[in-house]
Amino acid sequence: MSANSDRARLLITCPEKPGIISAVTSVLTDHHANIVKFDQHTTDPQDGVFFMRIEFELDDYEGSYEKLTEDIHVITEEYPMDWHLSSKKKRKRMAIFVSKMDHCLMELIWRWRSNELPVDIPMVISNHADLKDEVESHGIPYHHIPITKETKGQAEQQALELLEGKVDFIVLARYMQILSPNFVSQFPDQIINIHHSFLPAFVGANPYARAFNRGVKLIGATAHFVTNDLDEGPIIHQDVKQVDHRYTVEDLKTSGRHVERSVLAQAVSWQLEDRITVHGNKTIVFT
Numbered sequence: 126m127s128a129n130s131d132r133a134r135l136l137i138t139c140p141e142k143p144g145i146i147s148a149v150t151s152v153l154t155d156h157h158a159n160i161v162k163f164d165q166h167t168t169d170p171q172d173g174v175f176f177m178r179i180e181f182e183l184d185d186y187e188g189s190y191e192k193l194t195e196d197i198h199v200i201t202e203e204y205p206m207d208w209h210l211s212s213k214k215k216r217k218r219m220a221i222f223v224s225k226m227d228h229c230l231m232e233l234i235w236r237w238r239s240n241e242l243p244v245d246i247p248m249v250i251s252n253h254a255d256l257k258d259e260v261e262s263h264g265i266p267y268h269h270i271p272i273t274k275e276t277k278g279q280a281e282q283q284a285l286e287l288l289e290g291k292v293d294f295i296v297l298a299r300y301m302q303i304l305s306p307n308f309v310s311q312f313p314d315q316i317i318n319i320h321h322s323f324l325p326a327f328v329g330a331n332p333y334a335r336a337f338n339r340g341v342k343l344i345g346a347t348a349h350f351v352t353n354d355l356d357e358g359p360i361i362h363q364d365v366k367q368v369d370h371r372y373t374v375e376d377l378k379t380s381g382r383h384v385e386r387s388v389l390a391q392a393v394s395w396q397l398e399d400r401i402t403v404h405g406n407k408t409i410v411f412t
C-alpha cells in the first residue's frame with residue numbers, strides 16, 4: 126500500500142441471497158482493494174436479512190471513491206441493499222449533550238485528548254452552565270442553552286441550528302432532557318444515550334434509587350440509540366457490576382458511574398469504527 130492508501134469500511138444490509146458476497150468482493154477486487162477484515166451475520170431464515178462489514182485497504186481511496194460507489198450501485202440492481210462506505214482517514218464529528226454530571230462527558234474528553242477516540246468534538250451543548258469552564262479548558266466550544274418546560278421547543282431549535290451540517294452523530298452524556306420526536310427524527314440512529322441502568326430494568330429517571338429499593342444484586346449501564354420511546358432504543362452495549370445489601374444509594378451511584386463511563390466509551394468507539402448496524406430495535410455490532 127502506498128503512503129496515500131486508506132483503510133475503508135463497507136457496511137451492507139440486504140435480503141439474504143446467494144452470491145452477494147462474491148458480487149461485493151469482486152467489485153473490491155476490481156479496485157485492487159486488500160480485504161483485511163470480513164464479518165457477516167444472517168438473521169433467522171424467517172427474517173432472512175444478511176449483514177456484512179468489510180474492512181479493506183485501498184491505494185488512492187479518494188480517487189477511487191466515485192467509481193467504487195458507482196460499481197456498488199451497479200450490483201444493487203441484482204442485490205438490493207442498504208450500504209454505507211466510510212474511510213478511516215475521515216474523522217467523524219461528535220457533539221456531546223450534557224446536563225450537570227461530568228463523569229461520562231469527561232471520560233469521552235479524556236479519551237479524545239489521548240486520541241484513543243479518534244474523533245472531532247465541534248461542540249458540547251448543555252442546559253446548564255456548570256461544566257462550561259471545564260469543557261472550554263480543553264478548547265471545545267460550549268453552548269449553554271437553558272431549558273424550561275415553556276422554552277423546550279425553542280431551546281431544541283437553537284441546538285439544531287448549531288448542529289446543522291456540523292456533526293455526524295450526537296452523544297447524550299447523562300443529558301437529563303427528553304428529546305422531542307422532531308429532534309430525534311433529524312438524527313435517526315445517530316444519537317447515543319448512556320442510561321444508568323441495565324435496561325430494560327429501571328427505564329426513566331432515578332434508576333439507582335429504584336434499584337436500591339428493589340434490593341438488586343447487580344447494577345448496570347446501557348448505551349443505546351435514542352428513539353421516541355424513552356430508553357427503549359436499540360441497545361449497543363451493556364455491562365454490570367455486582368452489589369449487595371451494604372451499598373447505599375450513593376454507593377450504587379459511585380459504582381455505577383464507572384460502569385457508565387466504560388460502556389459509553391466502548392459504544393462510541395464502535396460507532397467511530399462503523400461497527401454498528403441497526404436492524405429493527407436491535408443492533409448488530411461487528412467487533
Ligand SMILES: Nc1nc2c(c(=O)[nH]1)N[C@@H](CN(C=O)c1ccc(C(=O)N[C@@H](CCC(=O)O)C(=O)O)cc1)CN2
Pocket residue numbers: 297300301302303304305306309318319320321329330350351352353354355356357358
Ligand atoms: N427521546 C429521547 N430522549 C432521551 C432519551 C431517550 O431514550 N429518548 N434518553 C434520556 C436519558 N434519560 C435516561 O437515561 C432520561 C433523561 C431525562 C428524563 C426526564 O424525565 N427528564 C425530564 C426533565 C428532568 C429535569 O429537568 O431534570 C424531562 O425531560 O421532562 C428521563 C430519562 C435522554 N433523552
